[in-house]
Amino acid sequence: SQQGEEDPQALSIQEGENATMNCSYKTSINNLQWYRQNSGRGLVHLILIRSNEREKHSGRLRVTLDTSKKSSSLLITASRAADTASYFCATDTISGTYKYIFGTGTRLKVLA
């Protein structure tokens, strides 16, 4: 079963706009990671945020984590056509089982 669910399932924006996608999960976690996947290819790691962190930045990416609400958000600022992809969150359970559970993904389309 899925640990995380991304919202929205699909998002279409114009180049230059910001894109925000959310991830909710069910159980306590050690960390949460965001990945990008282009057209059924391998996943590219974007950012890892630990359970004791609230916000993290990497270039045009900003990730927040609210462990009380069991949710995370990924913000991509000044989006580009090359950002068109599916975005997934992944969580590892706090029990340290070395098992990552992926969310359902958000399909982002950036229109030029």
Add this chain to the structure above:
Amino acid sequence: KAGVTQTPRYLIKTRGQQVTLSCSPISGHRSVSWYQQTPGQGLQFLFEYFSETQRNKGNFPGRFSGRQFSNSRSEMNVSTLELGDSALYLCASSLGTEQETQYFGPGTRLLVL
């Protein structure tokens, strides 16, 4: 460093056959995890190996098995293939300690006819 490599990239099999997929992790990484991705079920965890030992497994039938060699390379095997096994199979490597980033390979796309 070279990334995670997976072979073959594409594979077509028929029902009842078996298949072996291979994954070479990033140099120095000792953990390899396998995932199955389908449109209906999304990304699902199959199993994880660390230092030749399976540390965890997901909820897949026994037809799905794997192993890891002393050089950390890993193979997964699916026996008695079913149509529903058609999927993108992804492997990911990491150092193997907690809270480590997983790096994914390009995947093997398996089609079962």
